[in-house]
Amino acid sequence: MNDSDLERYSRQLLVPGFELEGQEALAAASVLIVGCGGLGALAAQYLAAAGIGELVLVDADRIELSNLPRQIAYTEDDIGRFKVEVLAERLGAMNSAMTVVHHSIAFDESSGLGLLSAVDAVVDGTDNHAARLLIDRFTVQSELPWFMGAAVQMAGQNIAFTGMREEGCYHCLAPEHVGDNNGGCAALGILGPVVATVALRQVLDVLAALTGVGTVPWGILRQYDFRANTTAALPLQRRAGCVVCDPDLKTPM
Numbered sequence: 001m002n003d004s005d006l007e008r009y010s011r012q013l014l015v016p017g018f019e020l021e022g023q024e025a026l027a028a029a030s031v032l033i034v035g036c037g038g039l040g041a042l043a044a045q046y047l048a049a050a051g052i053g054e055l056v057l058v059d060a061d062r063i064e065l066s067n068l069p070r071q072i073a074y075t076e077d078d079i080g081r082f083k084v085e086v087l088a089e090r091l092g093a094m095n096s097a098m099t100v101v102h103h104s105i106a107f108d109e110s111s112g113l114g115l116l117s118a119v120d121a122v123v124d125g126t127d128n129h130a131a132r133l134l135i136d137r138f139t140v141q142s143e144l145p146w147f148m149g150a151a152v153q154m155a156g157q158n159i160a161f162t163g164m165r166e167e168g169c170y171h172c173l174a175p176e177h178v179g180d181n182n183g184g185c186a187a188l189g190i191l192g193p194v195v196a197t198v199a200l201r202q203v204l205d206v207l208a209a210l211t212g213v214g215t216v217p218w219g220i221l222r223q224y225d226f227r228a229n230t231t232a233a234l235p236l237q238r239r240a241g242c243v244v245c246d247p248d249l250k251t252p253m
């Protein structure tokens, strides 16, 4: 770490438990951001600012006018461009020392495993149940931790899963047969600060996992009701017979 890095990161280097070791661990880490909307773009910005070594961005969408109230990485001039292209430019300008790789494709059955091959963790910035089920399955197979987040209207939730899923998995929480019951923010609406708060809870968990600064609440679902101003923390229960995480039933996928 050179003098410029020491100055740049001086405030976080002072945080007990983060310090030089945490900064170096962060600089050596690569994180995949699946979905670069309200959750993923903000998470990427904060990880870039903190000094992450590499981010891999995946999103097939282009920027729309209706994204701007919450996806604050993007501006009016960006409308029509791929989110990952614009975000990669912004992140590169924020922190020239980091590596940004971007793919304007969906995280799906054919692309998923390959995208996980060289990263240390995955941040969920998607907006649907099917994509999260896929992230869950592929990260079990790759033994990678992932950080789920979701938000709609005035509510949100997030949970962190270890690579080994001893705490249970997303399939235990929301099995395959449970469909998207929220309809997503396109149908039901969302406030910018709601999705941003959830994104930053994901980032705090990622920083704790990568650097050891703080305890990651693995397998604890945190639910935020911003209308009533309440938070609940519910420990996940591993579901016996879960095809993804039950050690007796784990099937090659």
Ligand SMILES: [Zn+2]
Binding pocket: 168, 169, 170, 171, 172, 173, 238, 239, 242, 243, 244, 245, 246
């Ligand atoms: Zn499970």
